[in-house]
Amino acid sequence: MEDETKKKKKPSIMSKILIGFALGIVAGLIVGPKITVIQPLGDLFIRLLRMVVIPLVFSSLAVGMSSIGDIKKMGRIGGMFLILLLVTTCMSTAIGLVLALTIQPGSGVLLAMPEAGEVVVEAPSLLKTLLNIIPINPIEAMANGTVLQVIAFAIFLGIAMVMVGKKAEPLINILDALAESMYKITEIVLHYAPIGVFALISCVVGAQGAQVLLPMLKLVITVYLGCIITIVFVNAGFTVGLLGKLNPIKFLKAYSPAMLFSFATASSAATIPLSLKCAQERMGVSKRVSSFVQPLGATVNMNGTSLYQGICVVFIAQLMGLHLSMGQLLTVVLTALLAAVGTAGVPGAGLVMLTMVMVSIGLPPESIAIIAGVDRLLDSARGVPNVTGDAAIALTIAKWEGELDRDIFEGKKVYNAEEAEDLEASRLIHFEKRYKNEN
Numbered sequence: 001m002e003d004e005t006k007k008k009k010k011p012s013i014m015s016k017i018l019i020g021f022a023l024g025i026v027a028g029l030i031v032g033p034k035i036t037v038i039q040p041l042g043d044l045f046i047r048l049l050r051m052v053v054i055p056l057v058f059s060s061l062a063v064g065m066s067s068i069g070d071i072k073k074m075g076r077i078g079g080m081f082l083i084l085l086l087v088t089t090c091m092s093t094a095i096g097l098v099l100a101l102t103i104q105p106g107s108g109v110l111l112a113m114p115e116a117g118e119v120v121v122e123a124p125s126l127l128k129t130l131l132n133i134i135p136i137n138p139i140e141a142m143a144n145g146t147v148l149q150v151i152a153f154a155i156f157l158g159i160a161m162v163m164v165g166k167k168a169e170p171l172i173n174i175l176d177a178l179a180e181s182m183y184k185i186t187e188i189v190l191h192y193a194p195i196g197v198f199a200l201i202s203c204v205v206g207a208q209g210a211q212v213l214l215p216m217l218k219l220v221i222t223v224y225l226g227c228i229i230t231i232v233f234v235n236a237g238f239t240v241g242l243l244g245k246l247n248p249i250k251f252l253k254a255y256s257p258a259m260l261f262s263f264a265t266a267s268s269a270a271t272i273p274l275s276l277k278c279a280q281e282r283m284g285v286s287k288r289v290s291s292f293v294q295p296l297g298a299t300v301n302m303n304g305t306s307l308y309q310g311i312c313v314v315f316i317a318q319l320m321g322l323h324l325s326m327g328q329l330l331t332v333v334l335t336a337l338l339a340a341v342g343t344a345g346v347p348g349a350g351l352v353m354l355t356m357v358m359v360s361i362g363l364p365p366e367s368i369a370i371i372a373g374v375d376r377l378l379d380s381a382r383g384v385p386n387v388t389g390d391a392a393i394a395l396t397i398a399k400w401e402g403e404l405d406r407d408i409f410e411g412k413k414v415y416n417a418e419e420a421e422d423l424e425a426s427r428l429i430h431f432e433k434r435y436k437n438e439n
Contacts, residue, residue: 017257020194021201021264028205035206038199045196048189049270052182054142056273057295058154059179064291065158066172077397081293084393086337088239092230092303092385093333096310099226105218105311106318151296179291186273197264204377219315219371223378226307230385231259234303235392244396250409254282255391262387266380268298271387279391281415284408285398293397297390304385308378309336309357312371316363328361335361 028035133152135141141149161168236248252259258278262271272295279290313332317324324332335357358364371378398404407413 016194017197017264018260020196020198021260024198024201024264025205027198028202028207031202032206035202039203040199042196042199042203045189045192045200046265046267046270048192048196049265049267049273050145052186052189052273053269054145054150055178056182056186057269057298058142058150059175059182060276060291061151061154061295062158062161063172063176063179064288065155066161066168066175077289077292077401080397080400081296081393084239084243084396085297088234088303088389088393089306089337090333091234091238092226092307092389093310093336095229095234096226096307097314097329097332099222099229100311100314100318103218103222103225104318105222106315155296183273183277186277190274193261197261201264204380216371219311220377222311222315223308224381226311227304227381227385230303230307231388235385235388239389239392239396244392244399246395246399246409250411251283251392251395254278254409255388257282258391259384259388262383263380266383268383268386268390271383272298275387275391279394282408283391283395284405284415285394286403286405289398289401289403290394293394294390297393298387302386303389304382306336307385308382309354312354312378313357313361313363315371316358320363322363324361331361332357 133149135146135149135153138149138153141153161172231252232248236252240246240251241248255275255278258271258275261274262268265271275294275298276290279285279294280287310332314324395404395409408415
C-alpha cells in the first residue's frame, strides 16, 4: 500500500513539462541571451520528435483509415472534418480581422519601412500548392519530411487496403505494429520533454526578451488575445460545446498538456504524438477517429495561422496608412482559408502563407520584414489554436459517431490500454457487420 501511495504522489510527465515550462521562462528572464548555450538540449528534443513524426503519422493514419472498415463511414468522417475545418477557419480569420480593426496595433507604431528586396519570399501559386499535395515519390516525401504529401499517400493507402479486404490484412498488421512501436518511442521521448521544453522556452525568452517585444507589443497582445478567443469560443465553445454537446471546460483541462507543449515547441507536427495521447487517453476519443482526424488536421486545419494572417495584414496596412475595403477583407478570409491547406508543404510556412495573403490584396510583400523579428513568438501562440482545433474536431466527430468513451471524458474512469484495444476491436466487428448488411 505504501509503494502504491508513493507512486501516486510522483508527478506525471505532464506536470514535469509544466514545471520545465515555468522554470524556462524564469531562467530566460534572469540569464538573458547567454542562456542560448543550452539551445542544443532543445534542438535534441525537436530532433527526437521529428524522428518519430513521419513514421507515426504515416502508420497511424493508414491504419486509422483502414480500421474504419467502411468506405461510407470514412467518407462521412472526412466530410464532417472538411466542413468543420472550413467553418472554424473562417471564424478564426474573422476574429483576427475584427480584433486588428478594433485594437489597431499598427497605429502609432513608428517603424522604418523595409526597402524592396530586403526580404525575399517567393509565394507559390495556389495551383502549384494544391498539386504539391500529391507526392511524385512517397518515399522521397517521407525522407524530406513533407508531412502533407505523406498524409496524402497514407490516405490513399488506407482506402486501398479497405477496398482490397482480407489480402491487405498482413500489411495492416505490419503498419499497426509500426504505429504501436512509434507510440512507445514517443512515450520514451516524452520522459525527456521537461528538459527539452525548459531549454526551448528559456532560449526564446532569453534571446528575444522585452527589447524585441516592446515596439511590437500591441501586435503581440492582439495575436495572443485572438488565439485565446479562438481556443475558448471557437474550439471549445462552438465546436465542443455547441456542436458536440460536451463540457468545453473538461475538454480544455484534458487537452491542456498538448496545448502547452505546442506553445513551447511552436510546431503542430511535433505535437502530434502528445495530441493523440491526450485525445485517446484523457478524452476517450477512439484511436480510429483520432488517428485519422488529428494527423490530417495538423497540416490542413490552421485556425491560429489564419487568425494570424488577418491580424498581420491589417497591422501592416495600418503602418502604411492604408484602409482596407470590405472586399479586401473578404479576400483575406478566402485566401487564408485556401492557403492553410498547403501550409506544411512550403518552407518557412507562416511567412510564405502571409505573403500569399498580402499579395492577394495588393500589399508589398517585402513589408513582411516588419514582423519577421517577432514571428517566432507569434508562431508559438498561433500553433496552440491549430492543434486545439484538431482535437476539438476529433472529439466532436467521435461523439457524433459513437466513438467516444464518455466515462474517460467525464473523468469517471482511467484509460486502460487493453480495454481500449478490446473496444476498438468490438467497434470494428460492429461496423463490418453493418457494412455487410448494407451491401
